[in-house]
Amino acid sequence: MNRQKIANIIDRKSRSDWMCTAYDWFMVLTILVSLLPLMFMGTYKVFWFTEMASTLVFIIDYLLRWGTADLRSNNRKIAFLFYPFSFMAIIDLLSILPAVTLLNPAFKLFRFTRLLRLTRVLKMFGISSKVRLFMSILYKERQVLSSVLVLALLYIFVTALILFNVEPHINPYTGQPTFRSFFDALYWATVTLTTVGYGDMCPVTDVGRFVSMLSSLFGIAVIALPSGVITARYLDELRKEKD
Amino acid sequence: MNRQKIANIIDRKSRSDWMCTAYDWFMVLTILVSLLPLMFMGTYKVFWFTEMASTLVFIIDYLLRWGTADLRSNNRKIAFLFYPFSFMAIIDLLSILPAVTLLNPAFKLFRFTRLLRLTRVLKMFGISSKVRLFMSILYKERQVLSSVLVLALLYIFVTALILFNVEPHINPYTGQPTFRSFFDALYWATVTLTTVGYGDMCPVTDVGRFVSMLSSLFGIAVIALPSGVITARYLDELRKEKD
Amino acid sequence: MNRQKIANIIDRKSRSDWMCTAYDWFMVLTILVSLLPLMFMGTYKVFWFTEMASTLVFIIDYLLRWGTADLRSNNRKIAFLFYPFSFMAIIDLLSILPAVTLLNPAFKLFRFTRLLRLTRVLKMFGISSKVRLFMSILYKERQVLSSVLVLALLYIFVTALILFNVEPHINPYTGQPTFRSFFDALYWATVTLTTVGYGDMCPVTDVGRFVSMLSSLFGIAVIALPSGVITARYLDELRKEKD
Amino acid sequence: MNRQKIANIIDRKSRSDWMCTAYDWFMVLTILVSLLPLMFMGTYKVFWFTEMASTLVFIIDYLLRWGTADLRSNNRKIAFLFYPFSFMAIIDLLSILPAVTLLNPAFKLFRFTRLLRLTRVLKMFGISSKVRLFMSILYKERQVLSSVLVLALLYIFVTALILFNVEPHINPYTGQPTFRSFFDALYWATVTLTTVGYGDMCPVTDVGRFVSMLSSLFGIAVIALPSGVITARYLDELRKEKD
Structure with missing residues (x-):
């Protein structure tokens, strides 16, 4: 599995590929899991593990996107430098930050930043083209x-x-x-x-x-x-x- | 009254025939009667009789449809074998099953399967063509x-x-x-x-x-x-x- | 003031005539006055007078319409005979009947028949043509x-x-x-x-x-x-x- | 700054001019400030000052409009005479009157006349042309x-x-x-x-x-x-x- 293939899967370029669809659904599931503590009143022990797991996935996703940043901008090496300042990269970073709630559960509301990741979900369902029509x-x-x-x-x-x-x-x-x-x-x-x-x-x-x-x-x-x-x-x- | 005529009446093939319309309305009435126990809080003695009567009508209807199955598929005898597995036949069978509530009233909610029979009512009012337009x-x-x-x-x-x-x-x-x-x-x-x-x-x-x-x-x-x-x-x- | 003119005023044939408009508004007002007892909880002395007055107006209106019935159907004398059985005449008669509440206020709900007179109001505002469009x-x-x-x-x-x-x-x-x-x-x-x-x-x-x-x-x-x-x-x- | 320029600013004739926009927004702000006492239950000391300030602005605005009335009607001097009786001038005057509440807070509801000034706001946002379409x-x-x-x-x-x-x-x-x-x-x-x-x-x-x-x-x-x-x-x- 080379870097080009990873870039294709992440960027939804090869929609016919089942791995691309699988990755999309996996990310949607991870977002929902990461929002779980917001859907319950009490704080349960299990949330510590879901938080751990989802944050890990978000970090890997972030690193994969960063690591393939050059492939998405015509192989220019300078893309590695600019990527962390792009709009979507900042949203991705914001979705990792709420993990500080592992230290102190009072920062619970930080997790709302993860809702921004849902904009990726819209793209996935092909809705962004309809949204553009509206x-x-x-x-x-x-x-x-x-x-x-x-x-x-x-x-x-x-x-x-x-x-x-x-x-x-x-x-x-x-x-x-x-x-x-x-x-x-x-x-x-x-x-x-x-x-x-x-x-x-x-x-x-x-x-x-x-x-x-x-x-x-x-x-x-x-x-x-x-x-x-x-x-x-x-x-x-x-x-x-x-x- | 031969089998062909019964098939016509049941299948709504001769809409001008008054017997066809009468049969349709009779079935609608029977469905409503069979749902009566769901529309009252207590359990009344009379429901035992309505249940008895409506189940009997459903069984006769089922047997009539089965008995004329060949006439509806170009006189092929094999239709008798396949009919019980058709979609509408399963719905019809499901509407007979709730009669077990005669033995134990706790199975009251089984009767909801009879609501599926209402799809036949839609056909009767000629609504299914409009539904198809929608x-x-x-x-x-x-x-x-x-x-x-x-x-x-x-x-x-x-x-x-x-x-x-x-x-x-x-x-x-x-x-x-x-x-x-x-x-x-x-x-x-x-x-x-x-x-x-x-x-x-x-x-x-x-x-x-x-x-x-x-x-x-x-x-x-x-x-x-x-x-x-x-x-x-x-x-x-x-x-x-x-x- | 001859019979022809009265027929014109009542039937709204000469809309430019101010008397025609005045008569229409007077009838609307009478209907509202006749419904007054339905708009209050208690029964007040004054309702006896409003009931008296409005019933009197309805009776006069009924007699005027009956008396000019021939003019509205090509001067055929037989119209006098058929008029009381026409749809609008029956409504008009029904709006007079509630006057029996003068004898016994328990018949209060009889007055609802007067709401039927409001169909005349629709004609007056030229709404019946729009209603026909709808x-x-x-x-x-x-x-x-x-x-x-x-x-x-x-x-x-x-x-x-x-x-x-x-x-x-x-x-x-x-x-x-x-x-x-x-x-x-x-x-x-x-x-x-x-x-x-x-x-x-x-x-x-x-x-x-x-x-x-x-x-x-x-x-x-x-x-x-x-x-x-x-x-x-x-x-x-x-x-x-x-x- | 001559009279012509003031007339232009007040009348929104030179929309590209930033002073024109600034004046509009300043007036909207003043209307909101003048309505403040209506948005609170109690009566606070500070309202005395906001009332003072907003009334002063309304008076100046009124005088400026009156003083440039001739420029808006082809330099005819007679415009000074007719201006106070124009529709908008009466609304402007009505928005000054509620200042009497400075003497007696019981006249609080007088301030509602200032809502009429909001019709000017509609013009400002270019909405009056759309309202005309509707x-x-x-x-x-x-x-x-x-x-x-x-x-x-x-x-x-x-x-x-x-x-x-x-x-x-x-x-x-x-x-x-x-x-x-x-x-x-x-x-x-x-x-x-x-x-x-x-x-x-x-x-x-x-x-x-x-x-x-x-x-x-x-x-x-x-x-x-x-x-x-x-x-x-x-x-x-x-x-x-x-x-």
Whole structure:
């Protein structure tokens, strides 16, 4: 097994090769294993071993990528020097760092940096090309979509401001506090406009309820406008492809 | 009444025949009757009789289909041998088996196999042709739609991971536990992204609420993208049909 | 003021006439006034007068329509005989009947028949022509839309059946009963699939929550499919109009 | 710095000029600062200073706009006279008035008039041109969209009326009151039809729940129809632009 073959496997250049697919799935599994401690409340002994194993895999992966850096940039030896400063290399390095939690479990949240590795997973499933299609649609309609977004955010700000000032601080029916801060009001306004409607905060005054009703009706327009814009543009792309 | 006529009635070959329609509706009714015990909490005496009757109908239906198997495959006698191993025959057999609950009511959940018989109901209402149309649209756009799905699932995973780690285990306002396991967090993230928003679990920290707000806004894109894709493709099919 | 003019005003034949518009608005107001007792919890003295007045108006309107029945059907005298059996005349008569509540307030719910009069209001705002447009779109796509509806109803039935059997009868966290009957489960399933998500009933088992997650994701398709179908057909109508 | 340059900066005529952008952002910041007291529950000492400062900025802005009024209307001197009665000038004046809260904090809600100034922010982000595009789409489809709206409002009214009369006044399971007034029922009906579904008010009777189920299913049509109409029209505009 020479260096060229390793480079091919790591870089997903020979997709028909079963080793390439196996390596991809193995890395996905390792990422999931490395995130295990984040999915449980307590800290179990076994996590020490999973952390050990996954970090080891990440280090080997990092070294393999570094060791074949020249093959990916036309055999220029200088690539070894620049590789550690490339975007993906920094992400890979960040996914190794959380291993310090082996020393002190308090650094648990460091592991979130490993989520960045999931961008590699997207490439693996061939999704990045579709994401690029979505991005190009969003880019072509950026003016319209950003206008809808700004209007929606402004609407959220205004309704939050109104609700925060007309609603009592204590819900008269349950005795529970309603909005504790302006951020709570913003949270409520967003949850209403997007028609999620948890119900953990509800307007109790008639003015507040009237604003809610307007918000929920306006929310339909907020759903309808981007849907329409994206549909129209996608249809356009579909037709261009055909011609 | 000869075997050929029975085969026609069972197989819905002569749709204009009133006996064919009557048989279909009778089978739908029998399925509903056979599911009755699943729709009540207690166990009533009358269910023993409904179970008896519906199982009898299923057995007769099974035997009739088996007995006319040769007529459906160009009169080849060998069809009698192969019929019990066909997909629909296995489903039919599975719908007879739950009758063991007559002996022991603990096997109540066996009856769910009878839901598979409902696929026959779809055929009856002529829906399977429409389902095939939807399926062909979904198939043609499988790459785009599966990309949206994978992105949505990834987003659900990431938000669940964040919420599970930033939220306290006990809701400080109600004293109730929040997320009991990582699965609870996944459930919450799905319910938020799809804008259902039950409200049985709600973020209480500011970080959690901010993630909720992003999720609910992102949820609109998750609704808008598939809508757009399906609309564009359906419009395309409509036009093809016309030309 | 001759009979012809009254017929014109009542039948909205001369829309430019201000009396015609005034009469329409007066009738809308009368309907609202006649429904007033349904909008308050207690029974107030004043409702006796509003009931009296609105019933009087309905009776006069009924007599005027009957008295000009011949003018609307080419001056044939026989129209007087047939008019009371026409669809709209029966609705008008039904809106007079609730006046018996003047004798006994227990017949309060009789007043709902007056809601049928609101169909006249739709005509007044010129909405019935738009409703006809929607209806023609729904009719042309009836096969696809009814298939989506049947599939959705079947899905609601199946998920309700599963949830009703896997969920405990008592919520272990709140001590409250969950589904009291199968109808409750159907209600929950509908509210989830349509992404309303009240949260008065929530799944507490992992199986139930998994079904919820699938339902809410499937709910997006249930929104996307009819949207797509209606959009495509509306676009088609728009183009036809242009050619 | 002459008067012409000030007029250019204020009126956003020279968008490439960095001073123009800086002035815009400074005004946005000032509006936010002036709204600060509305975003906190208590009244803090510091608000006296922010109120002072923001009012001062608003006064200067008002005077600068008045002082350059002639330059914006072809150097006619009479513009000085008419300017204070223009729409935007009145809004600007209204945003100065809330400073009276410096004397008495009870007039806190006066500050809402400052939200009107946000219309200037929309212009700044170039959104007003997009808003005009949306408006033209909504205008062209006004008949269809207003019909959907009237139908939706009528549906809300009818379902609210039914629920208000069939639901008990006290929730039998929680002992809490349900609908306190008809307005509560209207609020509930709107929140259901738009699929927000807070869950603070829930139907408890079977009739009420059945109406809820119909409402939530009907809600999908209410989302689908405007989406379809807007999409179709937007697609049309896109095509016109191309030709």
